[in-house]
Amino acid sequence: ERGFQIHAVQTARTMPLFASWVERGVTAEQMLAAMEIAEAKLGAPPDSPLYYRNFLDELLLERHRMATAPHAEHRQEQTDGRNAQARQRPAARRSRNAVDSLHD
Numbered sequence: 001e002r003g004f005q006i007h008a009v010q011t012a013r014t015m016p017l018f019a020s021w022v023e024r025g026v027t028a029e030q031m032l033a034a035m036e037i038a039e040a041k042l043g044a045p046p047d048s049p050l051y052y053r054n055f056l057d058e059l060l061l062e063r064h065r066m067a068t069a070p071h072a073e074h075r076q077e078q079t080d081g082r083n084a085q086a087r088q089r090p091a092a093r094r095s096r097n098a099v100d101s102l103h104d
Contacts, residue, residue, distance in 0.1 A: 002035070002045050014049055026056065034059045 008014075021031070034056035039045055046052070 002049075004049060008048050011048075017050065017053060021056070024060075026060070030059065030063075031056065 031052070034052050037059065038052050038055040041055075042051070
């Protein structure tokens with residue numbers, strides 16, 4: 001999807017990394033989120049997929065921390081309530097609010 005050359009993807013360092021992601025059950029959604037964060041910081045796609053490693057690890061750690069933090073269930077209930085309210089709003093307002101929240 002990112003257009004890496006095969007020699008950049010199949011290396012002695014990347015293959016074990018990819019295997020560890022599969023073993024850990026990293027989803028495509030999680031990987032894409034980490035890629036977007038990494039590319040936003042770099043300003044472009046990196047030369048090697050190894051660049052994504054730390055961003056993915058940080059993303060997974062933060063999601064795990066939030067899921068296991070005290071009151072995480074209460075926060076999820078609040079989020080679910082806000083999501084239900086957002087689904088009831090007109091689509092244009094939902095989109096604008098989503099974009100605006102990126103600048104907060």
